[in-house]
Amino acid sequence: MSFIHKSIGEGGDNAGVKAHGAGTRLVRAGFIPLLDSAVLIAAAELGLAEREGIQLDLIRDVSWANIRDRLAFRQFDVAHMLAPMPVASMLSIGTNPSPVLAPFSLGRGGNAITLSVKLYRQMQAAANLAGTEDALTNAVALRGVIDAGRSRNEPPLVLGMTYPYSSHNYELRYWLAAGGIDPDRDVKLVVVPPPMTSDALAAGEIDGFCVGAPWNMIAVERGVGRIVAVKGDIWPSSPEKIIGVRPEWASANTDTLSRLVVVLDRAAEWCHLQSNRRELAKMLSVPRYVDTPADLLHRVLLGQFTIDPIGTERMVPEYFSFHGGDANCPRTELAQWIYSQMVRWGQVAHSPENLERAAAAFRPDIYRTALGLPANAGPAAAQVADRFIDGVTFDPSDIPAYLRSFSLPINK
Amino acid sequence: MQRPLSIMVFDENRIRASIIEEGLREAGHDHVSLIHEIDGLARQIERIQPDVIVIDIETPNRDMLEHLFQLTRIVRKPIAMFVDRSDSSSIEAAVEAGVSAYVVDGLRKERVKPILDMAVSRFRAFSRLQQELADAKTALQERKVVERAKGILMKSRQLTEEEAYVLLRQSAMNEKKKLSDIAQSVVLAANLLGG
Structure with missing residues (x-):
């Protein structure tokens, strides 16, 4: 763990800044108790922030709306946020849009789509599923069940996600559409707070959901849910949560922000090491953080899943990717992809100006400058834009043409 | 209107x-x-x-x-x-x-x-x-512990109530701790020692 002891003062851009000489700066960070808040928590718990002169105060919250508003009204300096939140805020859409920038990505992966066991058994019976099929096959099978239900005049299936501007919403929609299901016509999408997903599924209020860890695994463990897709099946490069900051705070605290990025990068590196995962699981499990048994978190961190209550196992080694492969860089094309999905599903109209505003929400320049990386660091954009579940390649240079390449929604 | x-x-x-x-x-x-x-x-x-x-x-x-x-x-x-x-x-x-x-x-x-x-x-x-309600509950709880500690001291050291209280207060001042914390220690110690 020698990297922990290096001071930022040794780097180029911040030469001359002594870690402890300039006094400790307080950074208040809001977070939602989810596995992907790990980097923030590790930064505080391992003393990484303190060593760089940052007193990182972590404040647990209960809803994304609160995170958004408390950041906007200066109760937080930075916040654990859904990657699409800054994009929506820069486009001035949604409730209380207030400008937010993303200088750091907290990693990739972590979400999954879970359906009720009852619904999955119907899919198995209708499409002869053995239980080892891939995410796309599962989506197509779901479409078969939906078509059959419609012919019998049954009410549409209800699927839960976490927030209108969430990776969960866009991933769920992408997966459904890849299977030929129109998320606005063929099913009903509702918002369900993640801790309530298992109960809602058990009570039959929803038929499935897309949320982050550990809620999918909890639904399987309780015998009510069946995991049919993970985030990586849909798009491996997809960003999940980011650190959001107010533009005015970022410009008034450039040095603090730069240190924070370095601290978070080190914390992410630590979280990523397999050998640290048990300790990380323990760190997160306590009531003031994620408040979930350490064993369950550890299995999630290792990507060892039981996807069906009957015991079907699946290994997803990169289920959550905290670091490496440019996972912490808020790359511009990621914001552009999020924007393309907002346009695709009618949340915002496309215009070159809107594309530009959306792209400006992610700030790879702040990230790279803080870490002394060259402007073109990381894999080529073409690599990021590839490997979608439906085989379509993302092209940010022509959003309308990209959206025309999808068969859904029909009236676009 | x-x-x-x-x-x-x-x-x-x-x-x-x-x-x-x-x-x-x-x-x-x-x-x-x-x-x-x-x-x-x-x-x-x-x-x-x-x-x-x-x-x-x-x-x-x-x-x-x-x-x-x-x-x-x-x-x-x-x-x-x-x-x-x-x-x-x-x-x-x-x-x-x-x-x-x-x-x-x-x-x-x-x-x-x-x-x-x-x-x-x-x-x-x-x-x-x-x-206020939470504070009142804590205060009540603390008072109960002090009462129990006093009782333990009175019995084990043959003190009057007044003397037991003074002893607790003096210990708290010496240890720079709250009276209720000292009382809690006394109760805990008595439990451990089977007193």
């Missing part, structure tokens, strides 16, 4: 909701509805057609509520009170007090502000009450 405003208070805490309702009625608002559960909320909104919706910020249901407002056609365009930023100090006060609110677009600020101010002050009063 203006049409009276319809106000909906969504709060899972029934006592706090009643306190807010009372305040609003005293201020002359007769159309106040209290909702405590998320079940059937969409129907309730359609029935009540609220102009102003006041919500406890600590409810994990807030994301769900916002989405419902977007989907519910009757409340045409409910917007968070935060949209008008001209009065940011009162908005910050609201967020701090734990209140969030949504108002129907187009409603004049002068009509909404007194309602929000009322909700904020009642939320604060409620927090104060809760704090």
